[in-house]
Amino acid sequence: MNQWIKKFQQKWYVWALLALGIVLFLYSNREQEEAPSLPIQLTQATEQKETKEEKQALSFVVVDVKGAVVRPGVYELAENARVRDAIALASGFTKEADQTKVNLAAKVHDEMMIYVPVKGENAPTSASTSDGKEQIDINRATVEEIQKIQGIGPTKAAAIIAYRQEHGPFRKVEDLLNVSGIGEKSLEKMKEQILIR
Missing domain, CATH: 1.10.150.320 (Photosystem II 12 kDa extrinsic protein)
Structure with missing residues (x-):
């Protein structure tokens, strides 16, 4: 009878250790599955926050586009915009425009006047x-x-x-x-x- 009790106790220890091992294995896998979602959520929240801050930080300038453009007028552009963006807002050049006299890559600034001369005309200085x-x-x-x-x-x-x-x-x-x-x-x-x- 004593031997039978000892064998039962040994088997019980083995089963208990096996059960504990399975629980630990399942628990560690669960942690690994859940772990990636937290940084992804944090990253998305951070990206959304940065986008809002960028929009708030973005300021605008007002420019006056004159001369040989389809729709001369006053336009609002992002502070980092270029002259080409202002010309695009004015619906582009007319057929008579002398595009060689306009620096399309120049950065715009507030209160800037962009004058597009017609062919053969010099921009007024x-x-x-x-x-x-x-x-x-x-x-x-x-x-x-x-x-x-x-x-x-x-x-x-x-x-x-x-x-x-x-x-x-x-x-x-x-x-x-x-x-x-x-x-x-x-x-x-x-x-x-x-x-x-």
Whole structure:
């Protein structure tokens, strides 16, 4: 009888160990199956949050498209848009447009005027104010035209052109302070003569 009890106890231990092994195996598999879903859910939530933040961070600029485009007008674009995007909003070029005079890759900036000349026409580099004073488009003017601005000689005019070629168009009059030789006092004197398009 004692031997039978000992055999039963040994079998019981084996069965208990086997059952414990099966439970542990099933539990570890369950954890592995559930684990991937948590990071995926976190990733999706993070992506959704980033998308919302990107939309909030995205700001807009307003540009005025004139000249040889199908629908001239004022358009709102994303801040990182290019001139080609503004032309597309204006329904593209007309047949008479001189596309070679327009830099489609240039970045747009707020209050920018994009002028598309007709073939044979040069884009205007100056305009007149209501009181008849001439304003020079600092982003298109030649060295000679820039020298018409009070206080700008050949050296400063060349520096303005060099800066423009290296850094792209001026976005606001105050950007001229980045040009060597132009300070706040001289900028104040010439401010009314400068046109930014």
